[in-house]
Amino acid sequence: MTKKHYFIETWGCQMNEHDTEKMAGILSEMGYEPTSEVDQADVYLLNTCTIREKAEEKVFSRLGVLKKVKEQRDGDMLIGVAGCVAQQNGGHIFDRAPYVDLVLGTQALKKLPDMIDGIHGHQGRQVDTHKDPKNHLFPASLPKRSSSLRGRVTIMEGCDNYCTYCIVPFTRGRERSRPWQDIRDEVARLADSGYKEIELLGQNVNSYFSSVNFAYLLRALNDISGIEVIRYVSPHPKDFDREVIEAIRDCPKVATNIHLPAQSGNSRILKRMGREYTRELYLDKVAMIREVLDGVPFSLTSDFIVGFPGEKEHEFWDTVTLLDEVGYDRIFSFSYSERPGTGAVKHGDPVPLKEKQYRLKILQQHQAEVQKELMDARVGKAANILVDTVKPGDRYPIAGRTRDNILVHVESEIGNPERFYGQPVNVDIVDTGLHTLRGKLTDHQVKHLAEQVPVEIATA
Ligand code: SAH
Numbered sequence: 001m002t003k004k005h006y007f008i009e010t011w012g013c014q015m016n017e018h019d020t021e022k023m024a025g026i027l028s029e030m031g032y033e034p035t036s037e038v039d040q041a042d043v044y045l046l047n048t049c050t051i052r053e054k055a056e057e058k059v060f061s062r063l064g065v066l067k068k069v070k071e072q073r074d075g076d077m078l079i080g081v082a083g084c085v086a087q088q089n090g091g092h093i094f095d096r097a098p099y100v101d102l103v104l105g106t107q108a109l110k111k112l113p114d115m116i117d118g119i120h121g122h123q124g125r126q127v128d129t130h131k132d133p134k135n136h137l138f139p140a141s142l143p144k145r146s147s148s149l150r151g152r153v154t155i156m157e158g159c160d161n162y163c164t165y166c167i168v169p170f171t172r173g174r175e176r177s178r179p180w181q182d183i184r185d186e187v188a189r190l191a192d193s194g195y196k197e198i199e200l201l202g203q204n205v206n207s208y209f210s211s212v213n214f215a216y217l218l219r220a221l222n223d224i225s226g227i228e229v230i231r232y233v234s235p236h237p238k239d240f241d242r243e244v245i246e247a248i249r250d251c252p253k254v255a256t257n258i259h260l261p262a263q264s265g266n267s268r269i270l271k272r273m274g275r276e277y278t279r280e281l282y283l284d285k286v287a288m289i290r291e292v293l294d295g296v297p298f299s300l301t302s303d304f305i306v307g308f309p310g311e312k313e314h315e316f317w318d319t320v321t322l323l324d325e326v327g328y329d330r331i332f333s334f335s336y337s338e339r340p341g342t343g344a345v346k347h348g349d350p351v352p353l354k355e356k357q358y359r360l361k362i363l364q365q366h367q368a369e370v371q372k373e374l375m376d377a378r379v380g381k382a383a384n385i386l387v388d389t390v391k392p393g394d395r396y397p398i399a400g401r402t403r404d405n406i407l408v409h410v411e412s413e414i415g416n417p418e419r420f421y422g423q424p425v426n427v428d429i430v431d432t433g434l435h436t437l438r439g440k441l442t443d444h445q446v447k448h449l450a451e452q453v454p455v456e457i458a459t460a
């Protein structure tokens, strides 16, 4: 019998990437194999994002291309839409794209086999956008993981914050946390299978609570031997309390990149966004973090939205000055995009597109100046990275991220760079670009490599 194949295309955040790993696991259990050829796929899934309008539009233009592939196969191809666009639009997707066979909501992944069987059993198109509060409870063995080094682990799903611009609470549902023992067991299994880095996932990861809180969870996972680095996305500033920051300080494996998404530097806009802090409270939080992490190298990053409805020019400039006041190592900035059903829709008072684009450019240019200075200040310092990229023969044969999440390309003439893969190594930073650093192995590291004895890892 010829093998059946699947292809999953993924947009959006790390949560979506991990959902893709879960769907790949489900399809493998059903006997499907992955293919990298679009026209070889018997099942083609688009795992989608709807955070901004552009992301949603991309899905429909991609579907237009897949329609043609399906026609070339005389209709013998099952097309499914999964992820946040599926959850948001449900069966309405069929109105715009009638050649789609299934719509799989974000909480319905476990239904995929029944839905595929239903289509093959001539039961017609399938849609499932029901809410399943237990959807985050998957067997740890299920995901078909895309990396053998970095393992993603869901710790919570959903969001109860309802920031007024954001569609995520509608597409991912109410907050729910996974039992901490399940998380610990999954991480221990990953460590046993050779994983070195884990990435804890959730829409609001530091509001995790399931008999223990996020700080406790970090401390428990830090004790698991074999794991070198623990990262997490996405946190909310309001849930970075002193206890969490102290856990980050005390746990040498936990990443010291503090992502503190401000969204705006103006208190009136923050209130309209429903962010639950003012500029002043946000700055107090930054000060608390600096105090607790005194002596620990860490980076600060943030997300910003410009042109939120009603944002006056001087209010936008409060966001620009926040960049100077805080000194972010990196920011992710977006112009506001109206999302259907969100609280901000009723604010009206849109900022014209041209003005939004102008503000975004100013913000990004300003950040580039701040960032350059901060990156320059890293030159001459030592760092420890976990090697996740190896390119034999390249001038920079290895690369990896610092504990505070800056990518370092390492110049080295040492042979067999493959042996570094998954290993922590000590480097001296010798040069910098705007986003990445360049380094070389420390003399100490080279000497220990030559003598083949384990090197003691610096905590920097
Ligand atoms: N849970 C995360 C957010 C995920 S969305 C958090 O709270 O930080 C990632 C970023 O996309 C947000 O931080 C915000 O800056 C941006 N974003 C969300 N909705 C948006 C919208 N409607 N228009 C523009 N940017 C948006």
Ligand code: SF4
Pocket (backbone or CB within 6 Å): 159, 160, 161, 162, 163, 166, 167, 168, 169, 203, 204, 236
């Ligand atoms: Fe969206 Fe706000 Fe929840 Fe983040 S905290 S996912 S921005 S509603």
Ligand code: F3S
Pocket (backbone or CB within 6 Å): 011, 012, 013, 014, 015, 016, 048, 049, 050, 051, 083, 084, 167, 168, 171, 172
């Ligand atoms: Fe996008 Fe959904 Fe993630 S809207 S950012 S894929 S939670």
